[in-house]
Amino acid sequence: MRKGRTALTVAAALGVVAASSLLTACGSGGSDAVTLKLVAADYGDSEANGSQKYWDDLAAGFEKQHPNIKVDVDVHSWDVVDKKVKDMVAAGHAPDMAQIGAYADYAAAGKLYSVDKLLSVPVQADFVGQMSQAGEIKGAQYGMPFAASTRRLFYNKKLFTQAGITPPKTWADLVSDAKALKAQGVRYPFALPLGTEEAQAETLIWMLSNGGGYTDNVGSYALDDKKNVEAMSWLKNNLVTKGLTGPTAPGELNRTPAFQAFAKGQVGMLSGHPTLMNMAKSKGVSYGDVAIPGPDGTPRSTMGVTDWMMAFKQGGHPKETGAFLDYAYNKKNVLDFSRKYTVAPVTVSASNAMTSSPKDKALRPFIDELAGATYYPANKTSWPEVSAEIKKQIGSTVTPQGSAAGTLGAIQNDAAAAESAE
Structure with a gap:
């Protein structure tokens, strides 16, 4: 387990430069503005710590680096968010991205971009292995893990x-x-x-x-x-x-x-x-x-649970969507989300940072157990x-x-x- 984590950590570290280059290139090219739509679930337990502010701050940081790309985020409670996305897709207005509970139906229907069409290689390689595999259908990954936990x-x-x-x-x-x-x-x-x-x-x-x-x-x-x-x-x-x-x-x-x-x-x-x-x-x-x-x-x-990020083809913005997702999955942002909502990170770089940080000591046993956890068969429609x-x-x-x-x-x-x- 440690050997695998070390190798991925090296890949993630090397990816900082590559991801930075990709993001800069995307932000500086072209004059036509693009607005990406993201529908996401709320991880807060009160209005004060709702996820809308997290995503708004994240989008603002991204937009400073990419003035031609805007990100419009709607956050909904877990009670309704999956249905919200389902209704949008059925109406022919799929969001560019959705952070919800299941991806397999949309992938099987050919509605999602595969991850290799979106993320830079280092960012894709930084996902914890078992979580990444749970996002695959017939060898191609469509679901990107987002927030994890075990019991x-x-x-x-x-x-x-x-x-x-x-x-x-x-x-x-x-x-x-x-x-x-x-x-x-x-x-x-x-x-x-x-x-x-x-x-x-x-x-x-x-x-x-x-x-x-x-x-x-x-x-x-x-x-x-x-x-x-x-x-x-x-x-x-x-x-x-x-x-x-x-x-x-x-x-x-x-x-x-x-x-x-x-x-x-x-x-x-x-x-x-x-x-x-x-x-x-x-x-x-x-x-x-x-x-x-x-x-x-x-x-x-042990049991592992992860929620999913996915990107829909309908909007036709794989480059811009990929740039935003590369930014969302960088170590700092994954750490910020994990610490804010007390969930285990889904990337190796953030996992290593948390397991070595004294302030994250209480979460370390959960992170360690995720390394060999078994997940729901989320790749089945x-x-x-x-x-x-x-x-x-x-x-x-x-x-x-x-x-x-x-x-x-x-x-x-x-x-x-x-x-x-x-």
Whole structure:
């Protein structure tokens, strides 16, 4: 892992000069002004730190270097941004760029520029390898990773001290700790959010921990794999059935209220991403985070999540769009965004800078885990449909009458049919 990062770091360093030359050339050539349209998602948790200001400042900096290129940015909440772009594309008014949750449908329909038509080679090479690969369809990259995270097990230090326990390393430890927390009257000894908000993430965490996952070694859906059935059955039999997951049924518990409960001191343990650090600190909750436990220790794989930047062909501005994206993905700007919104960077140069910086110490474990993480099968046009089914059905696997094998088998049948139609 270190060798790969070093090589890419050298490439990224060499790319500073090349990217600078490309940007200068683009900014000085031609007299016709071009306005690029970007639609982006909001990563802020309040009006004060919304992403609109970040993008406006970034665009202003870019425009100073490129007076003939203007960048118009519209930022929307995650609730509506994907639909906003979908409607624009359907109406024949695709933006030049979109920073949203999925790219595969647009790539499969031939609507996107491949990354090699946009970015300078050093900038393209600076993406973290696994993230870059997740943006590929049939060997060509169309999705550019933008903001990443993984999950670690957060625990409430005060509650752990009161219960006389230490952070779990194995599944058996997790059960033992949850029992001790329950005995202390903790409302949610282990919060298990399998509600529709983000059940696909929580599910994948535990499947990967047991050596399973959503796809097999050749990339085909394998939701009903034996290891996946084992993982969901274990959650049901060892945590849910024993009353260790709190008063809200996992299938009805969403990530946001679970995080809020942790910030109120009502949760002993849960799987969380880096933004939970800010929530806990703001409420004065002393927390720790460790690797998600595996059956016998270290999980067999960890989950990585990334959002996507993409560029549409319709506007016909690959040179200008590429210049802006080269600028957006330079180390300084990636660092600024990552630090502002407490997310892991998607480039090697920014990752190396953060892992070596004392002020980013809290984020380092998340960055390190991303190096070998497994991502959603975002390169499948069927993934949004399959993800929706997981969100809808997976909570039933841990109910008293639920069957992991039956539910995962049904989702797998639908997934296989959707995959064959791609």
